[in-house]
Ligand SMILES: Nc1ncnc2c1ncn2[C@@H]1O[C@H](COP(=O)(O)OP(=O)(O)OP(=O)(O)O)[C@@H](O)[C@H]1O
């Protein structure tokens with residue numbers, strides 16, 4: 472069982488207008504609304520691959536159904552700590568004439584110490600029958616920056632592995648608690664090690680450094696340039712698949728889901744990276760907010776090139 476923790480879900484609303492006029496009335500041509508959030512993405516993709524998956528997190532009474540419905544549609548179980556108010560909206564306004572997107576992201580509903588205590592209790596309870604706990608996405612207002620680290624430490628005595636995909640200080644503090652897997656992109660890795668990384672060799676060095684700090688698997692995603700994965704002893708590099716790029720939304724989340732799917736099956740390092748790469752590429756090939764299709768994922772597995780570095 473994979474349990475993904477969603478602390479700050481969002482409803483992504485996309486508006487298309489002919490031409491964006493700042494300070495004027497803009498007529499909307501079309502609207503789309505999707506349940507978003509990185510943990511939601513990981514659960515949906517992991518379920519698509521065939522893993523037993525659940526999502527735990529904070530949800531708001533007013534409009535939380537939209538999130539619940541998306542999870543249900545993909546066969547993901549869910550359990551929430553319910554909050555008053557409404558799930559934040561992330562608004563994307565597409566100017567059709569210019570092809571430019573303007574984004575407005577809300578911070579989310581504030582949580583208090585009682586909410587966080589309930590969340591920790593829920594996560595510890597669900598960890599009992601989970602193989603993997605996935606901690607990913609932004610933290611809501613009121614949530615301490617080391618909360619992911621707190622959760623990793625809270626489940627230390629339980630037979631569950633933690634995967635962390637966060638940025639900035641949340642990642643840095645989380646690393647100190649030694650999760651099993653992390654997947655920073657280049658920028659997140661630079662922040663984690665505190666220096667710029669000029670080339671692939673620099674990225675590999677930094678990934679190995681984090682592995683030495685007690686993280687079992689360090690994956691670094693490099694967008695169109697693929698990814699690397701190290702377990703501290705062996706380091707693998709994949710150039711990334713040449714696929715038609717339709718939308719990179721959730722590519723990193725799909726990669727996480729693919730790798731965890733490999734780790735759950737106790738596959739060798741090559742196979743873990745292969746699954747991550749095929750899953751990410753399949754996600755990139757899907758339109759808009761749609762993520763990995765299982766058939767696309769399967770058809771890409773044999774195309775993934777991996778070399779030991
Ligand atoms: N343009 C692309 N072409 C091919 N593959 C891509 C492309 N962009 C991303 N990918 C695949 O998806 C993986 C993850 O992408 P990326 O490194 O952009 O993650 P990320 O920065 O964590 O993204 P996010 O957190 O926004 O989902 C890459 O390692 C690669 O395999």
Ligand SMILES: [Mg+2]
Nearest residue numbers: 636656723724
């Ligand atoms: Mg990411």
